[in-house]
Amino acid sequence: MNNRINQLFAQKKDNILSIYFTAGYPNLNNTEAIIKNLTEAGADLIEIGIPFSDPMADGPTIQQSSQQALDNGMSLKLLFEQIQSIRSQVDTPLILMGYLNPILQYGIKRFCKKCKEVGIDGLIFPDLPMIEYEEEYQPLFAENNLHNIFLITPQTSDQRIRKIDALSSGFIYMVAAAATTGAKQQIAQSQQAYFERINAMNLSNPRLIGFGISNHETYAKACRYANGVIIGSAFIKHIADTQNDELPQHINDFVQKIRQPETVNI
Numbered sequence: 001m002n003n004r005i006n007q008l009f010a011q012k013k014d015n016i017l018s019i020y021f022t023a024g025y026p027n028l029n030n031t032e033a034i035i036k037n038l039t040e041a042g043a044d045l046i047e048i049g050i051p052f053s054d055p056m057a058d059g060p061t062i063q064q065s066s067q068q069a070l071d072n073g074m075s076l077k078l079l080f081e082q083i084q085s086i087r088s089q090v091d092t093p094l095i096l097m098g099y100l101n102p103i104l105q106y107g108i109k110r111f112c113k114k115c116k117e118v119g120i121d122g123l124i125f126p127d128l129p130m131i132e133y134e135e136e137y138q139p140l141f142a143e144n145n146l147h148n149i150f151l152i153t154p155q156t157s158d159q160r161i162r163k164i165d166a167l168s169s170g171f172i173y174m175v176a177a178a179a180t181t182g183a184k185q186q187i188a189q190s191q192q193a194y195f196e197r198i199n200a201m202n203l204s205n206p207r208l209i210g211f212g213i214s215n216h217e218t219y220a221k222a223c224r225y226a227n228g229v230i231i232g233s234a235f236i237k238h239i240a241d242t243q244n245d246e247l248p249q250h251i252n253d254f255v256q257k258i259r260q261p262e263t264v265n266i
Contacts, residue, residue, distance in 0.1 A: 004093035004121045005147055005170040008044060009206045009227065016228025017219070017258060018045035018208055019235050020097065022065040023082070024074025025051075026240060030247065031082040034239070037248045039090045041255035045208075047124065047230065048083070050076065050098030061233040065240075076106050080118050087119035095149065097124040108137065112144040122147035122170050130160075134167060149173050154194040161201065171206040174198060174226060176213070195225035219258050231258065 008016070019038050023031050031048070038046050049062065051069035083094065096115065103111050103125070115123070123146055128137070133148055141148050147170030152161050154177065164172060176191050191212075198207065209222040210230030222229045238254045239247065 003145055003147060003170070004091065005045070005095075008093050009171065012044065013206075014227055015223050015259075016044045016206075016208060017042070017255065018047060018095075018210075018228065018230040019043045019255070020047040020049060020062075020210075020230060020232030021235060021239070022049040022051055022062060022069050023079045024069030024072045025065040025236070026068065026242060027244065028069075028072040028074060028078075029082070030244070031079065032086040033244065033247050034251065035083075035086050035090055035092070035094070037251040038255070039092045040248070041252040042259070043092065043255055044228065045093045045095065047095045047097050047232070048079070049232075050079065050096055050102060052099045052102055054099070054101075059233060061236050065236050076102060076111070080114050083120065084118040093121045094119065095122040095124060096120055097126075100125055100127050109140060112140050112146060115146055116144035120146065122149050124149045124151070124173065126151055130164065130167065138167070147171075151175050152198070153177075154190070158201065161198070161203070165201075165203045165205055168205045171208055171227070172203065173230065174207050174209045176209050176211045176222070192221075192225075195222070199225055216258055216260075 021034050021038075035046055035048075049066065051066040051074050053067070053070060087094075123141070125148075128148070130150065133141075137148070148168075149170055149172070150164040150168055151173045152164060153175040156164075174195070176194075195209070207226040208228050208230050209226045210232065213219055213222055213229045213231050214234035219229050219231070235254060239250060242250045
């Protein structure tokens, strides 16, 4: 089956910009508007965070947005309704990122079937063990045309990276540093060495670099070592106090500032 993630990487090899936001933040019903505005602003891929009370891989910005979204009343049922209503208007690849606990409570077979129904293209579960995916969930994901996106870090061994590359069918999420998420102003020398190590492995899957990408400088530098980047915390900070009627302009300004900083003042 065709998948929008594969279509994206077939058409575009570099400078891919993926934006992460937490569903239900800053306001409960912002999901559709954010997806639509990110698409119109030129984001290539969109990651939608499923709010969870204990997001262990996330830094304070995303943790706070997750708690706010839960307080707002966000649920998986509502999120699926919101995605279904916007899917007919946008063809951008959509990925759900979250933790296994709420998914298992929902029912993983039911969850994957619903993802296919509403037009989700991939899933990121930082706490899904590779062996569990391989032995239990891989056929279920494939049946519903869902890519499972694995994360690698500077501490991931070459052997494990090769195994992840063999199991992957969408792209590999390169965590830029062994830490929680959060915006950084520049890329460290040690991170560059890690990027170069992964580059030299000639992996078969495309790679996107995330955690710490926050501005044009970090975006441009990371793009030299991978097919593109993922930005989360910096985007969430940018829309934190945004009123609904300001969202289109604020989101467009953010994306343009990342791609071409000289064109926009924010």
